[in-house]
Amino acid sequence: MDKEQLSYIEESGIIFEQMGMTRMAGRIFGFLAVSDKSEASFDEIRQALDASKGSISGTTKQLINAGLVQPVSLPGDRKTYYRLNKVAVGQLLRARIQLFNIFADLLSKGRELxxxxxxxSEWLKEVSAFYTWLGGEINAVIEKWENVKDDIM
Known part of the structure; x- marks a missing residue:
């Protein structure tokens, strides 16, 4: 890794931390983004980031659960490799919208109780309505993106 790539990895860590995830999550994401290989083994990630096994293990699980990283296996190799999950951006956001709806329902239930x-009570009502509305708006934006992305890219 060159100096610019290492800087990008650290910048990714800081940005992920600001987004509420761990710095290590950002560093792993950053490493996978700038690596010359399409996937990296657990040990390659650990060595490149000079991190503990526990830190890499727990963080890769978080990234997998968030839909950002995908575990893969290679033919004839027993190791697990990791790569950025290249699902459509709309898919990632739709998963988040489901969480918005679950959160809105939780707030409504709290208000009822x-x-x-x-x-x-008023705050619960407003935030619940906002998250419900926001989910619909984001869905509309995703659909628009899917219709125009080929023209933009």
Whole structure:
């Protein structure tokens, strides 16, 4: 890895941290993004990032669950390799929209369970409505993107 690639990896870590994930998640993502190989083994990632096995193990699981990284196996090799999950961006966002809807339902249920109407009740109502609305808006944007992306790219 050259100096610019290493800098990108560290920058990815900081940005992921600002997005609420761990710095290591960003570093692994950054490494996989700039690596000259399409996938990397657990040990290659660990060595490149000079990190512990536990840190790499837990973080790759988080990235897999987030849909950002995909485990792969190669014919004749027992190791697990990791690569960026190249699913359509719309697919990633649709998974997040489902979480928005689940969160909106949770807030609505909390409001229903409250014994009194107060400012918290109003907040629960507004945030629930916002997340429901936002999910619909994001779906519309995804559909628009899917219709125009070939023209843009």
């Amino acid at each position: 409250k014994k009194s109407e107060d400012d918290v």
